[in-house]
Amino acid sequence: MKALACAVLLVVLAGCGSSVAAAPGPSASVAAPTPTVTETEWDIDPSFNATDLAWIELMIPMDDQLLRVLDLAASAGSPAVRAFAGQVAAGHRAEVAQFNALRTRSRLPVRNPHEGHDMPGMMTEPEIDALGKLSGPAFDQDFGKNLKEHLQQTVILAQSIGTAGKNPEGKKLAQKIITGRAAQLKQLAALG
Secondary structure (H helix, E strand, O other): OHHHHHHHHHHHHHHHOOOOOOOOOOOOOOOOOOOOOOHHHHOOOOOOOHHHHHHHHHHHHHHHHHHHHHHHHHHEOOHHHHHHHHHHHHHHHHHHHHHHHHHHHHOOOOOOOOOOOOOOOOOOHHHHHHHHOOOHHHHHHHHHHHHHHHHHHHHHHHHHHHHHOOOHHHHHHHHHHHHHHHHHHHHHHHHO
């Protein structure tokens, strides 16, 4: 299971060109991309492993982008969708603060190695622009589809931390994300 979790995180990171790669477990058959910068070059806190660092660097831009998308929910046709988007946004703002604190504690530099990358669980800029031009039920449908993809992808990533991560705070946050996203996915399905 640990090898599978590492492989999932590696596939996501390999697809977007991350400079911090998670090291696969001994039974993993996925080759890690060669990092351009190693953790030791940054004097990384040893309570964080490569999987933790990659997760932090991935989740900050994912959550930041989702906050932009959630701000568009003022165009939602349904008051329930608008209210739900507000709740999800509040949770994600708190989550970004937690990830920023983890990044600071890990001693990772403040940067976005995923800038401009097309990654699972994230909308492209043209998709965000198109969503911003929608309103009413058309907005609700597209918004719901994209929010669902984000929530599902972040659960997959958080599960990799539960099995392959090292930092106790990160593991606790990952479990909170898994539990919270499961509840959010049920609420989103009910808005359907």
